[in-house]
Amino acid sequence: MPLPFLDIFLKRLPKGNGGSGARMIALGEAVAMMSREVESQVAPIYSPCERICKAILTEAEAAKKAAAGVGQGRLDKAQPQYRIGLQMQKNFAERAPAALEALTPPAKNYQSLARFHSTAVETVKTVAKISNDNRYLPYFLSDEIGAFGKRMNEIIRLADELGVYLDMKRDAVGQLETARRLEGEIRALNERLEADGKLKIEIADKRKAHEAEIASALEINRRLEKESGELKQKVESIRMQVSAERKRLTDQLSPFQRQFRKMHKRIIEKEETKALDTYIEGAEDAAIREVGRSGDHPMLRKILTGMKTALEKGDLEDDAKIRSRRLAAISDILGGSLIAPAKRAMELGRELAAEEDALSDVSRRMSGTDEARKRMEHESEQIAKIEGDERKDRERMENAFLELESLVKESTDETVKIGRASM
Numbered sequence: 001m002p003l004p005f006l007d008i009f010l011k012r013l014p015k016g017n018g019g020s021g022a023r024m025i026a027l028g029e030a031v032a033m034m035s036r037e038v039e040s041q042v043a044p045i046y047s048p049c050e051r052i053c054k055a056i057l058t059e060a061e062a063a064k065k066a067a068a069g070v071g072q073g074r075l076d077k078a079q080p081q082y083r084i085g086l087q088m089q090k091n092f093a094e095r096a097p098a099a100l101e102a103l104t105p106p107a108k109n110y111q112s113l114a115r116f117h118s119t120a121v122e123t124v125k126t127v128a129k130i131s132n133d134n135r136y137l138p139y140f141l142s143d144e145i146g147a148f149g150k151r152m153n154e155i156i157r158l159a160d161e162l163g164v165y166l167d168m169k170r171d172a173v174g175q176l177e178t179a180r181r182l183e184g185e186i187r188a189l190n191e192r193l194e195a196d197g198k199l200k201i202e203i204a205d206k207r208k209a210h211e212a213e214i215a216s217a218l219e220i221n222r223r224l225e226k227e228s229g230e231l232k233q234k235v236e237s238i239r240m241q242v243s244a245e246r247k248r249l250t251d252q253l254s255p256f257q258r259q260f261r262k263m264h265k266r267i268i269e270k271e272e273t274k275a276l277d278t279y280i281e282g283a284e285d286a287a288i289r290e291v292g293r294s295g296d297h298p299m300l301r302k303i304l305t306g307m308k309t310a311l312e313k314g315d316l317e318d319d320a321k322i323r324s325r326r327l328a329a330i331s332d333i334l335g336g337s338l339i340a341p342a343k344r345a346m347e348l349g350r351e352l353a354a355e356e357d358a359l360s361d362v363s364r365r366m367s368g369t370d371e372a373r374k375r376m377e378h379e380s381e382q383i384a385k386i387e388g389d390e391r392k393d394r395e396r397m398e399n400a401f402l403e404l405e406s407l408v409k410e411s412t413d414e415t416v417k418i419g420r421a422s423m
Helices: 004-012 027-072 082-100 110-133 142-264 270-281 283-294 298-313 320-334 339-365 370-412
Strands: 023-025 416-418
Touching (some): 027 082, 027 142, 027 416, 110 142, 142 270, 142 283, 142 298, 142 320, 142 339, 283 339, 298 320, 370 416
16 A cells, blocks of 8 residues: 555656657547546536436426416406406416426436536526516516516526536536547548549549540541541642643633634524533533533534634634634644543543542541540649649648647647547
8 A cells, every 4th residue: 555645646647658658549549538538527527417407307396386376376356457467377377387398307418417507597598588578477476476486596596506517527528529529520531532532533544544545546647647648649639630631621712712702693593502601601611511421522513613614704703814723723623632631631520529538538537636635634623623622631630630639638638649540
């Protein structure tokens, strides 16, 4: 058995590990430590608080009986305002006992006792309002109201006494409630960080898929661009050949435009007039169409045969040199000089159309990457936002851990380190 002075000395030593360093504990254990410590501090008030609560309940029962007595009291009919008194008596007798019914026995813990105290205070306020609503009752039933008031005054006194005991432990209980709030906050933040981590992985996977999609599209586009370049060169070459063949037609037909217009006035046949109009509007296209239909140009032959006759008579052209040139050119055309370039222009036109279709097909097959790039940009922004939120949540969590460690130290006088990963 230690000596008395040693017992006193040991009580002065600090609790916990004697300052040998922080002890590592789990989050739940930190709150459990505080709960045990706070419970040990609060337990001494349970007995007096229970006694007070029983006394309040006893007084409340007595107050209900007193309120019933008010309801059963006889009013003097001779008193002024007798009817008002009756109405107030009925109102009080109905409301006051009902208000006192809110008081029920509490459980043996601080929170239940605190709720009982709050209920007692609110009950007193409710009864005070009922009394104020029926303020003239003491003039009619002074003894009955006096008996009721005596019980209520005792309830007020007892509630004040209960409040004193509760106030003695309010700080300690408040620390425990703060610790539990911090624990809930830490766990909620941890769950959110885990969810954000999973979401970030999902978004990163989508971004990788879009990166692969863009890379594949660019590779395909590189091949198609090469193919497109070759086709463009081919198309340009064919266009130049078509232009050359059309120029051969133009060189032979354009000198006749003046004579074509003069012939327009001489021709009576409708079909021939219509054909002549096409040669005036576009001689090359008209020749190509005629040759395309029949392999020859019968309407042009007819027009030029008529023109030859008119030229030979001197009806179309006064200048002998021009007449001679036109007659020589007519002989060439009637001899078939237009047929080869017209046929070649048609063949090249068909080849050109096929190559242009191939070029259009290559263009359609080229993949655009704008949408994929936009999605990647959006996903990068999402990841950046999540990472920003994660930094803030980790900072909040660390602050909550530090605050909780401080509360444990303050409550238990033991220095602890809460494991960040042990949740």
